[in-house]
Amino acid sequence: MHRERAGLHTTHRENVARSARSHPASEYFRPFPPPTPIATLSGMDDGEQHYHGVLDELRPEHRALRQAIPEVYQGFNAISAAALSDGALSRKVKELIAMTIGVVHGCDGCIASHAKGAVRAGATEQEAAEAIAVGIMMHGGPATVYGAQAFSAIREFSAETVTT
Numbered sequence: 418m419h420r421e422r423a424g425l426h427t428t429h430r431e432n433v434a435r436s437a438r439s440h441p442a443s444e445y446f447r448p449f450p451p452p453t454p455i456a457t458l459s460g461m462d463d464g465e466q467h468y469h470g471v472l473d474e475l476r477p478e479h480r481a482l483r484q485a486i487p488e489v490y491q492g493f494n495a496i497s498a499a500a501l502s503d504g505a506l507s508r509k510v511k512e513l514i515a516m517t518i519g520v521v522h523g524c525d526g527c528i529a530s531h532a533k534g535a536v537r538a539g540a541t542e543q544e545a546a547e548a549i550a551v552g553i554m555m556h557g558g559p560a561t562v563y564g565a566q567a568f569s570a571i572r573e574f575s576a577e578t579v580t581t
Contacts, residue, residue, distance in 0.1 A: 512540065
């Protein structure tokens with residue numbers, strides 16, 4: 418007996434039809450919410466520090482996960498230390514690369530963490546802008562949104578460095 422006759426095999430068309438019946442398209446194709454102005458995201462309009470808040474919000478979540486899987490976090494920390502240490506590329510350049518990868522992936526936590534690391538390693542706003550430009554070139558329009566957010570994060574952490 419063939420698998421099709423036994424009902425053990427369905428076609429792609431049948432799977433799509435079944436999925437459409439059980440999951441209306443509106444579940445998957447919702448319009449995006451309106452974008453939040455960059456000044457609001459960075460806290461520039463009300464004195465709030467957005468990217469400090471991103472890191473603060475993630476801290477307890479990371480702590481809980483780190484306690485659940487300590488070996489994974491130890492391995493990740495070792496990889497991070499090795500990957501970001503000075504070598505042929507400086508730590509500053511590596512932090513800018515990591516921040517730009519965060520831009521391309523739309524990862525606020527990555528942007529905040531590596532923007533802070535880049536500033537601590539001595540990155541300037543212009544260096545960050547040029548690194549972000551490479552992300553925009555490689556990823557297009559979506560990178561302009563997260564690129565602007567990354568630039569706001571660099572400016573936020575740079576302002577902290579100047580005042581402290």
